[in-house]
Amino acid sequence: MEPFLWLLFSAGGVLSALLIPVLLFLFGLAFPLGWVSPPDHAHLSAVLGHPVTRVALFGFCVLALFHWAHRFRYALYDGLQLKHLERAINLFCYGGALAGSAVAGYLLLAVL
Amino acid sequence: MADRIILRVTRYRPESDTEPTTQEHEIPLRKEWSVLDGLNHIKDHLDGTLSYRWSCRMGVCGSCGMTVNGEPKLTCATFLGDYAPGPVRVEPLSNFPVVRDLVVDIGDFMRKLPRVKPWLIRSEQEPPAAGEYPQLPAEREEYEQFSMCINCMLCYAACPVYALDEEFLGPAAIALAQRYNLDSRDQGASERTDVLSAAEGIWACTFVGECSAVCPKDVDPAGAIQRYKFTAAMDSLKALLLPRGAR
Numbered sequence: 001m002e003p004f005l006w007l008l009f010s011a012g013g014v015l016s017a018l019l020i021p022v023l024l025f026l027f028g029l030a031f032p033l034g035w036v037s038p039p040d041h042a043h044l045s046a047v048l049g050h051p052v053t054r055v056a057l058f059g060f061c062v063l064a065l066f067h068w069a070h071r072f073r074y075a076l077y078d079g080l081q082l083k084h085l086e087r088a089i090n091l092f093c094y095g096g097a098l099a100g101s102a103v104a105g106y107l108l109l110a111v112l
Numbered sequence: 113m114a115d116r117i118i119l120r121v122t123r124y125r126p127e128s129d130t131e132p133t134t135q136e137h138e139i140p141l142r143k144e145w146s147v148l149d150g151l152n153h154i155k156d157h158l159d160g161t162l163s164y165r166w167s168c169r170m171g172v173c174g175s176c177g178m179t180v181n182g183e184p185k186l187t188c189a190t191f192l193g194d195y196a197p198g199p200v201r202v203e204p205l206s207n208f209p210v211v212r213d214l215v216v217d218i219g220d221f222m223r224k225l226p227r228v229k230p231w232l233i234r235s236e237q238e239p240p241a242a243g244e245y246p247q248l249p250a251e252r253e254e255y256e257q258f259s260m261c262i263n264c265m266l267c268y269a270a271c272p273v274y275a276l277d278e279e280f281l282g283p284a285a286i287a288l289a290q291r292y293n294l295d296s297r298d299q300g301a302s303e304r305t306d307v308l309s310a311a312e313g314i315w316a317c318t319f320v321g322e323c324s325a326v327c328p329k330d331v332d333p334a335g336a337i338q339r340y341k342f343t344a345a346m347d348s349l350k351a352l353l354l355p356r357g358a359r
Contacts, residue, residue, distance in 0.1 A: 002315045003348035006341055074318045078276055 005070055005094070012067025015060055054108045061104035062097075069097035117141040117192055118199035119150050121162065124210050132210065135159070136199070141192055147202060148176050148187040151214075164214035171328060174262030177269065178214050179203040184266040186328045205269040207278075218265055224281055225263075227307045228289035233300025251296040258291035258336055260329040267323035267333050279312040283323035283333030286314060290336040309344045317341075 031038035039047075047053055073093040077083045116138050124132040139153050148166055155162050166176040169188045176187045181201050192200065208216035267283035274280050289308055293301045308314055314337050323333040 002311065003309075003341075003345040006315070007345045007349065010342070010345075078273065078318060081276070 005066070008063060008066035009070035012063035012065070016064045016067055019060065020064075058105055058108045061108070062101040065097040065100040065104075066094075069093040115141055117150075117196060119147075119154065120199050120201045121151070121154065121214070122201075122203040123162070123213050124204075125161075126212060134201075135162075141196060141198075143191075143193050145192045146188050147178070147180055147185070147190045147192055147195075147200065150192055150200075151187065151202065162214075163212045172262060174264030177205050177264045177266050179205055179269065184269040184326045186264060186266070189328055205265055207269050207271070207275050208265070216265075220278060221263070221265060221268060221282065221285065224285045225288065228281070228285050228304055229300060230285075230288040230292055232292060232295065232298050233303060234297075235299045245297040247296055254296070255291050255294040257331055258287045258294070261288055261291070261331050261333075262329055264328065266326045266328060270322040270326040272320055272322065273316055273318060277312070277316060280316040281307065281310075281313045283317075283337065286317075286340065287331055287333040287336040290340055293340070305344070305347070308340055309347075314341050314344060 026036070030036040048057075070093070073089055076085075076089050076093075082089060117140075119137050119139055121135050121137065122132050123129070123135045137154050137158050139150050139158075142149075145153075146169075148169065151162065151164055151166075155164075164176070164178065164187075166188065167173040168175075171186055171189045174186070177184060178187050179185070179202070180187065180190050181195060184205055187202070192198075202214065204210045204214045204216050208218060208220070211217050261284055263284060265284070268274050271280070271283055274282050286308060289304050292298045293304060317334070317337045319334060319338060321334045324331070324335065327333065
């Protein structure tokens with residue numbers, strides 16, 4: 001099981017490191033401060049409405065959540081030395097990632 | 113630069129001490145003196161009972177690893193002048209049982225190392241008359257940095273995972289396995305898989321990276337481990353998705 005969890009962790013880490021800073025820069029700094037002229041609402045909404053965008057965002061959310069799960073699991077194991085609570089930690093971390101993925105899926109694929 | 117410096121050296125004499133103690137010595141501070149030269153000065157002139165390991169004095173033998181001011185270092189390659197005005201703390205390497213003073217027992221590593229079969233494995237041994245196994249410079253580069261390991265144990269002393277779990281195979285043993293796995297002349301990667309891919313093998317590593325930071329020979333054990341994680345994960349994926357014949 002560990003190799004597959006690590007692959008999800010690894011893919012999530014690479015994607016998050018590449019994409020999140022770009023998104024944060026654009027939507028957190030560049031657009032609000034007027035460094036770059038922001039796209040209008042209709043344009044963004046149309047981009048978000050496209051199925052490819054939704055699937056890509058969904059994949060990104062799932063991988064980022066599994067990245068968190070794996071990292072947080074080891075932070076609890078080694079950092080707080082709670083390895084004796086292995087089962088509860090695994091359930092919380094990977095269960096949390098699954099639940100988060102379900103919420104992301106619901107929001108992106110059903111609600112939007 | 114002051115011409116004297118204080119060395120605070122950990123002493124532990126199992127026949128009389130229940131706990132390690134610290135002994136202070138004032139020694140000459142010379143520009144060209146390493147911490148090991150300072151220890152040799154203590155042993156030769158101040159206290160002949162101090163025990164520590166050393167041999168080559170040139171960063172090749174890997175025996176003089178100790179903790180200097182809290183960091184794992186080769187004492188022959190660590191200069192007293194860099195710690196002036198002192199004092200300088202010299203302790204045994206962390207994560208290993210102490211035999212005496214600054215001497216640690218590395219038996220755990222010595223038992224783990226042969227499990228990764230760190231030698232060239234050929235599926236069929238050819239007679240010497242068949243000639244050597246040729247290798248291109250680019251193929252040598254693939255594994256060359258991992259062949260620089262001198263088994264000095266600084267990476268084990270620095271590894272927080274090994275500190276918590278002594279079952280962990282550890283940085284040097286995995287890097288040395290990769291030294292042979294990545295060698296174009298070697299055909300034994302599959303024989304190393306079980307030991308490397310075990311829970312206490314590569315998967316125990318959480319990529320803190322201290323092993324690579326302290327390595328005196330610029331080996332990158334953390335890199336070796338992450339590369340092997342990818343190899344092992346891809347093998348697992350293939351085993352799951354592909355029919356047996358296509359792997």
